[in-house]
Amino acid sequence: MLIFDDIPRPDTNVPEQHEAAFAYLNRSGRPEAARVRQLAEDWLTHYPADHRDALIARLRSTIDDQHRAAFFELFIHELLLAREHRILAIEPKLPHTPKSPDFLVEAKEGHRLYIECVLATGRSQQEVAAQARLNQALTAIDRTSSPRHFLDLTVHGVPTAPISINAMTKALRAWITGLPDDDDAMDAAPFQHQEHGATISLRAFPRRHPERARRAIGARFFPAGLVTVPDDVRGALEKKASRYGALDQPYVVAVNALGMFAREDAAIDALLGSPCMVLEQTADGLASREGRNPDGVWSGPSGARRKGLSAVLSTERIDPWNFAVRRGRLIRNPWTTAPVPPFDLGVDDFQPEKGRYRIAAGQSMGEILGLPDGWPEA
Structure with missing residues (x-):
């Protein structure tokens, strides 16, 4: 079964207002759309056959968030394969809960970990x-x-x-x-x-x-709305942080922030706490320094929390059209009880070191996946 229909595609116009994302991608005659469709079909052949039908149904959804969530899972699956990691199971069964994370992965370095994918939209179902x-x-x-x-x-x-x-x-x-x-x-x-x-x-x-x-x-x-990107990311991660209870392997959540103003700092603020200025009394009077409020997924009023969440792979606005120019970062939990061993995803790697993060620079998603510059236009 294929994701897209075998139909004539004479229309090369832009999407209609409010047109569902899949509907437009499925019918568009633009050369870029053809490249996107072909790549998605190629990726699907790498996905386990017994799970393809369910993924295709979600990719074809008329609800954009369901379509984007399914594509994000397919994208993360392909990213893992591109870095030579093995997918041991889709929705692996756990002994202590009927719930299942998205992937059980065996890293090329030899260790295993669970990966869960989530969208940060700020919207309920x-x-x-x-x-x-x-x-x-x-x-x-x-x-x-x-x-x-x-x-x-x-x-x-x-x-x-x-x-x-x-x-x-x-x-x-x-x-x-x-x-x-x-x-x-x-x-x-x-x-x-x-x-x-x-x-x-x-x-x-x-x-x-x-x-x-x-x-x-x-x-x-449309009435104006409040932009709350860190809150959206925080809410998405809070829902997933302890969803599966105590796990026998490190646990990583991949989050795709879809907000128009989503940025790298939003994930850091969501995890470690929102930025603030701290005033301290010294012998010379009041002194100020940068600090963080205790409202993070990993840092709360009583200190470190959500220690079972080993790391977060954060990205912004990944969708079938523009993922190639996006970047990602693997942000490791400084206080986790299940640290992720070396794990090469090709993205920026945030390693805790003496109370700060040491960042090993990575590549764009297009570079990691071997796509030409300018794809899908090129």
Whole structure:
């Protein structure tokens, strides 16, 4: 079974607004998309045959986070193989819990370890599902014929249940038909659809070049949100840190931070504590120094914690299109009870040394996986 469909692909345009990530990759006729699809299919042949169908189903998901999570697991699997490590088991069975980490690995250096993959999105499963329902509705709006006007979209809230697409688009078509052709359209009463806690509002503006009309939505407004990348990473790691209890081998969590503003420091802050300034009384008065709050996955109010989490492999915005330019880092837990022996992943390696980290520089993901510069464009 293949990941992608065997279909004609004449469309080389960019994705439609709110189009599911897999849907676009599956249908795109762009040469870059063809390279991405071929590489993913090649990687799949390296994945154990008895686990492929389940992975393919997740890769083909219409929910972007499920698609990205499945790709991240396939990516980590290939990264391990590229560094000559062996995957002994997918979802290995543990004697003390019905839960299973993603991989049991035998490193080329000879030791074994468990690896778990997780996305840091800051969203719960319920929020992900709600956003998918909203995206389905917005895609239907964007595909509605509006040759004389483009639509200005405003959204408040997300739906707690599926939106009635047929009823909404029927009302929308009637509203579009009744709009004036000239600038009076801007003064027309807006279209509004409220359902299951979501409010979708649309205003109309006349198109200056109707012959170019393709999509209905020309502008979008969503309420501002708070950027909390370290919190997102911390939350993802907290959920996985002790999920499998006491393990007989070192335990590494690979985290992919998907936030637009995700950066390397976010993982360090999430693990060791958020940065702060510490004021200390000295004989000469107050002195300040840089410090960390006791809110880290590995450092809490009572000191070191989550000692069973041996290390974290942190990355940012890994997806099928852009992983080649990304970097990663293996951040080792200074207080772990199960340290990871030498383990070559080709990424930056953060080794604890005298209260600080000594960093051994690695390569980009594209270099590690042997891809040409500029891939998938090249």
